[in-house]
Amino acid sequence: MCGRFTLTVQHVTDVAAAVEALVDPLHAELYRPRYNIAPTSKHFILRLEESRRLLVPASWGLVNRWAPDRSGAARQFNARSETVSVKPAYRGAFRSRRCAVPIDGFYEWRGPKGAREPVRFHARDERVLWLAGLYEDWTSPKTGEVTLSFSVLTTDANEVVRPVHDRMPVLLDLDALPTWLDVSARNDEALRALMVPASPGHLVMTPASRRVGSVRADDPALLEPDPEPGPRQLGLFR
């Protein structure tokens, strides 16, 4: 997954109910519909905290706690699942700071250069998808402010995504969430088994608006293909 995902407010509400999420009024703005969540955007993640599942604000693009600044965030929005357990930038988070990221779809671009168009992958029934993620806290040396940031794990594309791209995010079944979020025990085998291409059954591909390429666009029409230009209207000769 390269660039974008979506999350609408009705789904967030569903999620919140499902996981008994703690909704902080201070972060209410995060719960408005989002149709175009770009790297470095603010989002939120599900993590286990004292055996409770909490949705907490975090920015997309992991900033390691030892980083002197946030400048590396844009290059760490994805993490290869094949190597997260050994890569210096990820293994600490992989061992003890796993999270899940609720979305209702993700975008990829297809087609030849110059005529590329985005598609959205989502559940056939539009239910929430959970991305496997890693997070880390970072303390600003200037202000002392602590913020969370996260990466999304990638794996090989499944049959649905492969025509468009060779990688896709790791999707977690609801059944898998407890295993993924539980960082108290080491269980590499079980984790490895989760970091595989999603079964293609419930995932579908839908054309989306080319406007998702602009980070400023964020509205429901992004989920639909752009309207056809129609017959050329030459105003002068009409």
Next chain:
DNA sequence: CCAGACGTTGTT
């Protein structure tokens, strides 16, 4: 020993 890296995606 110190300095410097530490990451992913894409390529008509």
Next chain:
DNA sequence: GTCTGG
């Protein structure tokens, strides 16, 4: 923080 390269 921790590993790699020089």
Next chain:
DNA sequence: CCAGACGTTGTT
């Protein structure tokens, strides 16, 4: 990935 910038001086 795409969209958008692409510069300098001087600084509470």
Next chain:
DNA sequence: GTCTGG
């Protein structure tokens, strides 16, 4: 053309 920001 090529880099940066989102």
